Amino acid sequence: MSKPKGFFVTATDTEVGKTVVAAGLVAALRLAGHSVGVMKPIATGGVRRREGLMSEDAEFLAHVADAPEPMRVIAPVVLAEPLAPTVAARRAGLKIDLDLVWRAFDEIVAAHDVVVVEGIGGLLCPILDREFRVADLAARMGLPLVIVARPNLGTINHTLLTVEAARSRGLKMAGVIINGLDADK
Numbered sequence: 645m646s647k648p649k650g651f652f653v654t655a656t657d658t659e660v661g662k663t664v665v666a667a668g669l670v671a672a673l674r675l676a677g678h679s680v681g682v683m684k685p686i687a688t689g690g691v692r693r694r695e696g697l698m699s700e701d702a703e704f705l706a707h708v709a710d711a712p713e714p715m716r717v718i719a720p721v722v723l724a725e726p727l728a729p730t731v732a733a734r735r736a737g738l739k740i741d742l743d744l745v746w747r748a749f750d751e752i753v754a755a756h757d758v759v760v761v762e763g764i765g766g767l768l769c770p771i772l773d774r775e776f777r778v779a780d781l782a783a784r785m786g787l788p789l790v791i792v793a794r795p796n797l798g799t800i801n802h803t804l805l806t807v808e809a810a811r812s813r814g815l816k817m818a819g820v821i822i823n824g825l826d827a828d829k
Contacts, residue, residue, distance in 0.1 A: 649757065649787075651789070652761045656799070657802060663701040666705055666762040670708045671708055680756055682718060682752070683718055683762070684761075690723060697722040720744040728765065729769070729770070765778060767789075767810060791817065
């Protein structure tokens with residue numbers, strides 16, 4: 645399979661607007677005529693639906709993309725508690741199955757010419773253990789990063805730390821988006 649095209653959306657922190665930025669990228673790519681696949685490979689803070697635990701972020705991305713894939717492919721790992729994946733999985737008595745993630749990613753990449761993946765937390769957020777983090781997930785997917793930052797005190801430091809972590813792992817970056825600017829500030 646050739647290298648996928650698209651973006652991996654990560655952030656300097658949690659709750660900075662990764663989903664909104666990812667949805668904006670999806671909408672812009674669709675307007676440009678692309679078939680866009682979306683994915684939230686690992687999500688916490690899942691909500692109970694008839695079909696089981698669902699990620700509201702993934703549901704929103706699927707809606708914006710008009711995605712044909714079922715939610716179990718778009719969000720293959722959803723955990724109930726809104727915690728770091730390692731903690732949420734341990735508290736639920738589960739082990740995160742990355743094979744589900746890789747199969748879902750391959751399916752989405754095969755069906756679309758561009759894919760937008762929304763990560764969880766920041767690049768150094770642990771997924772399985774201290775050895776496998778969001779940065780490792782992004783590296784395996786081979787997509788350039790879009791880093792989302794908030795316009796608060798400390799943003800320059802948080803952003804540069806994220807960029808440095810990405811560069812030290814050989815990750816490519818597409819850019820940084822400062823989300824939530826307030827014209828009064």
